[in-house]
Amino acid sequence: MSVPYRDINVQAASDSYIFTSPSSPNAPALSIDRPTGDIRLVDGALLSGKRVSRVSSIAGILGMIRLRLDKYIIVISKAQPVGRLRGHMVYKVIATELLPLRERQIHDPDEDRFLALLKTFIKSGPMYFSYSIDITNSFQRQALQDIGAPLWLRADDRFFWNRFVQSDFIDFRTRGGRGQPAPQPGIDPYILPVIYGMLEIRPTQYKGTPLTIALITRRSRHRGGTRYFSRGLDEEGHAANYNETEQIVILNDRGAGLGGFAGGDEAQLRTSTSDGKEMQILSYVQTRGSVPVYWAEVNTLKYTPKLQIRGIEAAFPAARAHFEEQVRIYGDNYLVNLVNQKGREQRVKQAYEQMVEMLVRPHKERTLADQATDEKFHTIEPAERHQSGDRLHYVYFDFHSETKGLQMHRAQLLVDQLHDALMAQQYFRAVDTPTSHIDGRLEVRTLQTSVVRTNCMDCLDRTNVVQSMLARWTLDRMFVDLGLQAPGSRFADQDPEFEFLFRNLWADNADVVSKSYSGTGAMKTDLTRLGKRTKAGALRDANVAISRYCRNNFLDGPRQDAFDLFLGAYSPATASIGTTLIFADRRPVFIQSIPYLAAFSLFLAFLGLFSRRSDSAIWPMRMFVIFWTVVAAWCIHFIIANGVLYVNWPKLNPRPWATEGFHETMAKVRKDRILGPIVARHERGLSTSRYLNAEEGKKRIE
Structure with missing residues (x-):
């Protein structure tokens, strides 16, 4: 080999x-x-x-x-x-x-x-x-x-x-x-293949039994990108922020640890364990990915971006291609949707359910309610089995509603709802004996027959909490099957040190996946690391939310350009960029200058407030401070009202919604009686130079 x-x-x-x-x-x-x-x-x-x-x-x-x-x-x-x-x-x-x-x-x-x-x-x-x-x-x-x-x-x-x-x-x-x-x-x-994501390998022991636990999250190279510039599906059926996470347990691993040389060929690598015991490998796979429709969130400098959802019928071929691939690779797919059923996320929930109803025909729906909510669970199941779409099982769970007030233990209701599916799907188990399979093949005992595909809006915070709970449930089952713990018991009660290791593995996974997509660590990691929601964790989440806002509006454009460049979504050698500088700022000079004018005005206003002055200069100084305060307030109002002009958009593959929003906002500014002539005087080939490849970008991104 x-x-x-x-x-x-x-x-x-x-x-x-x-x-x-x-x-x-x-x-x-x-x-x-x-x-x-x-x-x-x-x-x-x-x-x-x-x-x-x-x-x-x-x-x-x-x-x-x-x-x-x-x-x-x-x-x-x-x-x-x-x-x-x-x-x-x-x-x-x-x-x-x-x-x-x-x-x-x-x-x-x-x-x-x-x-x-x-x-x-x-x-x-x-x-x-x-x-x-x-x-x-x-x-x-x-x-x-x-x-x-x-x-x-x-x-x-x-x-x-x-x-x-x-x-x-x-x-x-x-x-x-x-x-x-x-x-x-x-x-x-x-030729050396490389993965992007999270990988941790921890040699440890559980109740005195040596084992290796590993967690691998592999990020898909298709539709790769940042939080607000990469949502939903593309036309080939690739989902944004798609990750496969595999939790692995190995007993009697060979050469666990970092020391030594791994050898030169496969024969050298396959030395037997010291005590002659067979190696056992157990793994459990989950996936996450963006809601499989055509949708986007448009940055406008407001904390809550503008939500856009295109026609469900238009996205049907892409969604069908996506799930045909998922069924071919993993078997039955249990689609766990965690977005809110009220507010702005409601439209995303409804779009997902409409898509599932189109994919699964005929189907049967069921809604479970209680005194607190009219829709605790909403399931869509196939009524018959005669095509790939009939291997999709949709389960909606109102995560935020059920866990509000720091009652995160109520998320266990979802695991209980999925109990029968988890029992049926099994997990992968194989052995590698020291006396057989010299060619490196494993002796398979059981196969995982289905997968849980989890999503929230970003497929980050809520998603990781639920995935860690499913991984915990499966790990308990593995330990019972291995004879390491009694049926009905939990490893959290059996070995506190191992429980601590498990929690931190999944919290690290949350941070790595979140940082690669949103630019910050994950929220709700106090639940993953400590097993409960804390006030300190809530404060940390507030800090993460502010950091995400700043990064997603002002720093993610270059990050998205880097994704597109490395993954081949944009090719500098074939792009029709002519003699213009593609990274140059083509906005009118007046538009560019407003943030600097706001900062300068605030500086002068504060300077006037704290300057020493004689009695005769009080009113002139007050007028000075009032004038520059008004100028600063107007500048800030202009920036907020026309926020799309100040988002750091990707420049290599302009997003269609960004192009449309930019032109609409500029048209509104040009119509202003006072600002229109000033903007027109300072325009420098705005639309042609900056958005020359907008249509090409639209074909590749949407």
Whole structure:
């Protein structure tokens, strides 16, 4: 089996970059020509006399990307061991380096901005990889795969995060290149799949029994982006903020811990346990994803964005494609919806239910109520089974209403409602004995036959609380089946230290998933970490809410551009950007100046308030303060009333709703008797230059 090289040297020459593996001297070397970027496999023995400017050691090749002026090879310069799964070491990307193919003599502002976006994105993104185990797939999917295929070919395309930047190498592998027209399997060890998300591996013990517990959340590379700029589905059926979370328990793991070398090939990796006991692997998978319709929330600087929902019929093909894929991969889908049944979220709830009713035909509905609410639960179940849509089971739970007043224990009602489904879906369980399955295959005992897909508005805070509760219920069941605890008991009562570890694993998961989507840690983590809602946790949530508001309005535009750039939703090399600077601010100068005028006015007003003055200067100073206070108030009112003009929107793929809102607001400002002539005098090619690729962006994003 071909696995990626764990030791790669890169030699930088004037005409090429050459990658070799010291531990595999007979393997072909990878040569990337400069400045064309042509890829070739060459005999490493022929390179001994080649003059190179430097030689460095790297952990792997993340990929190669073409920007506006040049191509860059992204290499992993530093990786940190995280832990072992089945004896295979897993690493986190710590540092990367971009190797340019050209020696650029001049600085282009757009190229520099592209590079800054990439570097910031890669540095802040939690990315993980392994040289010998496929962490893009759950253990259940791994057990059903052909493990003889190269690692990148086994990778789940949804979670192969660097798939786009690896596309040049993959194209060379499948079609060859200049002078090497046939498929080139020799490049397989240089292609390293990476996931983006959360991964923690904790060797521990439960009631004296050693085990390893791990939590892996894999974020989909499709429709990747930030909170308000990536909602709902795209036309291919990919959901925003889609994550697969796998909770893993391994008994008698081999080489648990961080010490030692993981070996060079699969045979070396598969050493038996010291006491000859068979390794047992148990895993449970859940998913989360945005409400599967066409919807958006439009930032206007108000705390609550404007909600837009397009026609349900228009989104039906995309939703059908989404759930056909989900059913094909996971089996039956239990769709747990946690949005509010009242207020602004009500429209999202109704749109989801209308979509499920269209997908599941015929169906039967049931509403459960009590004295506190008319709709505690709302379920939609298939009446017959004759198509993929009839494997969808919708369960609505009014999370906020049921848990208000810090009564978070009432969320257990949802687990009770899902009890029969959880019992039927099972979990994955397999064994790996030291005397059999030398080829690495697992002996499967049970399979997980369905999945719970949970969502709230953001698929962050409420979603993580519910997912942790389902994971807790399943982990109790695993321990009972393993004989580690009695039926009906809970591990929380059996081992407080393990309970503490479990809580913090899921709280860490909440923070990582939330930060990658909203820019901040999660809310309600006091419930996950402490098991109860606290006043301190509520105060922390208020701080998170304020931080999210600031980030989502003023910082997420560049973050979304970075997602689009790295994932291939925007290609600088093919975009029709002409000679204009794509990142330039094309708003009228007067519009740009208003925030600065507001700050200047407030400064002068405060300066006047606290300045010393004689009796004869009291009234002039008062008029001075009043004047600048009025100017500041008018500026602030203008900014709030026309907030869409001051949101930091993505510039690479402008969102259609942003374009429409921008033009509507500008038209309103132009009609103002006083401001209209001033704005018109200072316009600088506003709509044409800034939104040249709006229609192209609309096709790719919506």
